[in-house]
Amino acid sequence: MHNSLVQDRADLSRRKPSSLRPGVTLADVARAAGVDQSTVSRVLRNDHGARTTEATRSRIHDEASRLGYVANAAARSLAMRRTSTLGILIPSSLNLVIVDVIRGAQDAARELGYVLMVADASELGRASDAVRSLVLEGRVDGLLIASGTITDEVTDDLLDGFGNCVILNRRIGGRAPSVIEDDDLGMFIATRELIEHGHETIACLAGPIDIDTSRRRVAGYRRAMKAAGLKVGKGSVVHRPFDEAGGFSGTTELLSGPNRPSAIASASLAAAIGGLAAARGMNVGVPDELSFTAFHDAPIANYLSPPLTTVAMPLGQLGRQAVLMLHRRLTGVSGPTHVTVQDPAPRLIRRESVARLAKPRLGEPKSAAVLGHPKLLRPTTPEATPAI
C-alpha cells in the first residue's frame, strides 16, 4: 500500500528527459527474486559471511542478469564511505612518456578493484581546484600526483587536509609519500654510454633547476663523469624546460659556448628532439660531430633523424608501485613511504645517435678504433593505432 505509493511517486519524478542509468535497482532484483534486497546485496557482493542457499543464490543471480542490474556507484560510495576510485593528476601538457605511467597505474588499479580517473592538472584551471573536485568532494579515495606543475604550496594543502596521496617521481620535503624512478641511475647509464664511446667533453641538457627530478638526473650525469675521471666543465649543464623548445634552446647554447661538447646527454626525450633540431640548424652532424642520448623512450625515438639512443625507464612500474603504495595507505597496511623503482632496471636502447668520438683527445686512442657503426636498425613492426 504505502510502498506502491512511494514507488509510483518515485517513478513519476524520475522521468527526467533522459534517464542516466538503466535504472534497475537492488529492490527490483529483490522483488523479482522474491527476497529482501539485503540478501541480494550480500549475494551479489559475495559478502564474507555469505552463507546462502544455493537456490536463492542462483535465483538472485539469474534475476540480476536478466534485469541487467548494475550497482549504482554513487549509492554504494555513500553507503560504504569509499568510492573505489583513484585519481591521477597529470601535467596539462601531456608529454610523450606519461602514458606509460598511466597505463601501469591503471592496470594495478584495476587489479585492486579501483577505477582510475585521470584528470588534467589544469582541469579546473588550477591544480588546487582539481584537488577540490576530486578529493574534497569525495570523488576519489586517493590521489596520484604525476604533475610537476603542482606547486609545493598546493601540495602542502593536499598533505594537510588529505593524507591519501602519493607523488610520482618527485620528492617534496620528505613529507609526502612518493615513488620515483632511479633517475640518477638512468642518467648515469646514458652518460656512461657516451663516455664509453670516447667522449670526454659531455654536456648535460637538464630540466628546470628547481625540480628535484631534474636534480637527480643531473646527479647521475655528474656521477658518471666523476667515475670516469672526467670534469664537468663550466656551463656544461644547462637548465631548460623538459620540452622540444627547451631542448632546442639549451642545445643551441651548448653548441655556441666556449668549449663545445662532443656529446650531449639530455634529461628528457622531448628536449632531445628539440636538441637534434638545434644541431641540425647549426649544421652540426649527429652523431658524427655530436653524440646525443635521451632519457625515457617512446616509439618516436625510432623515427627521428638520427634514431635516438635512449634509456628506457620502468615507467609502468612507477605507476603501478604508486598505486600499490596508495592502496596500502588506504587500507592501513604499513610499508615504505618512499620507494625507488628498481625492478625493471633502466635499459639502454642503442640506436644511431651515439658514435665513437672521431678523433681521440690528446692522443689517447681508444682501443676499439671502430668508428661509429650505425646499425641500420629497422623501426619496429607496425602495430595498429587508431585515429582519434
Next chain:
Amino acid sequence: MHNSLVQDRADLSRRKPSSLRPGVTLADVARAAGVDQSTVSRVLRNDHGARTTEATRSRIHDEASRLGYVANAAARSLAMRRTSTLGILIPSSLNLVIVDVIRGAQDAARELGYVLMVADASELGRASDAVRSLVLEGRVDGLLIASGTITDEVTDDLLDGFGNCVILNRRIGGRAPSVIEDDDLGMFIATRELIEHGHETIACLAGPIDIDTSRRRVAGYRRAMKAAGLKVGKGSVVHRPFDEAGGFSGTTELLSGPNRPSAIASASLAAAIGGLAAARGMNVGVPDELSFTAFHDAPIANYLSPPLTTVAMPLGQLGRQAVLMLHRRLTGVSGPTHVTVQDPAPRLIRRESVARLAKPRLGEPKSAAVLGHPKLLRPTTPEATPAI
C-alpha cells in the same frame, strides 16, 4: 558470540586509518549556523526561489567557509540523480593530437558545470568494460567517445542502453550523435598545397581503410586531385594504421612502387613522422626529392627533419562542440545531432617539407640538380613544459 566474532573481523578489515574527506557535512554547517540543513542546502546552492534573509544567508556562508564545507559528490549525485560528470573515452595509445581535444572538452565542461573524467579506452581491458564502469554504474551523465578502437559492436551496445553519448570524429551508421572535423577540407588544403608546388604524382598516406574518418580524408585528397585535373594513380593511396610504424611502412611501399610520387599527403601526423624516416632510409631527400604534408599539427612538427608542413585542425573546438552537444542532449534541448566543426577553419602551416617540383615530370627519374628553397624557419620560442 558468533556475531561479535564476525563483527570483529569486519571491523578489522574495515580499519581505514585515514578518512577521505574532511567530513564536515551539511548538518554540521546547519548546526553551527543554527538553521536547518535544508536551508543551508538552498543557500549554498543559490536555489532559484532562494528568498533568504540576508542575515541567515551570510551566517551560513560564514560558517560554511569557516568549517571548510564541501559538498559530497556521491550524496549529491544520489539525491539529484545526476553526477555532473562527463566521461571521455580516449584511445589507449594516446596520440599526439588527442590532448587538444581533451583540453577543448574540458574547458567547455567546466563552463557548464561538469567535471570531465578521462578514461583510457583500455581501462578495463575492453571498451565495453569502461562503458560499464562509467555509464552503467552511473559515474557519468554522458560520454564522449574519442576512440577509434571502439568497435561498432560496443558502440551499438552503448547506443541501445544509453543514449547520452556523442562520438568524436567518427560517424557510425548515422545512429549516434557525432561531431567531426572537416577532414575532407583539411586534406583538400594539404593536397592543394602540394599541387600548387607543381606536383602531379601525389600519393596519399591514408589511415585504416575501415574507419570513416580515414575515408573522409582520402576523399579530400581525391577532391583536390580532381579539381586540379590530376589523376590518382593505381596504388597511390595506401592504408595503414595512424602511427609512425604505419607511416614508415606505407611510405616505403609508395616509394618502392612503379610510379613513385613526388609528394605524399599524409592523413596523420604520426604517420608522417614515420614516413619521413622511411624516405630518409631510402635516401630520398625531403623536400628535394619528395614533398610531404601532414594532417594535424603539434609542436613536434617544428622539430622534425625537415620541419613538417601541416594542416592544423580545430581540435579544441571539436572537443568543445562535442560537450555542448552532449549537454544539450542531457538537458533535453534540441539541436543538430551531427555537426562538422567549421569555425576555426583548417589552417595550413607551411614549414619546410614541401618544395616546388624540381622539374616537370616526364615520367623520368629526377636528377637531384635543382632544389627547392627550404626556408630556414626557426622553431618557435621555447615555452615551459614541466616534467612528469
Next chain:
DNA sequence: CTGTTAGCGCTTTCAA
C-alpha cells in the same frame, strides 16, 4: 540463512 532496520549526505516537496 534471511529479513528488518538504520543510516551514508544531500535534495526537495510540502507545511508552517
Next chain:
DNA sequence: TTGAAAGCGCTAACAG
C-alpha cells in the same frame, strides 16, 4: 523565509 520529512540506492549491523 524556514523547517520537517521523505527519500536517492546501497550497505551493514542486528535480530530472527
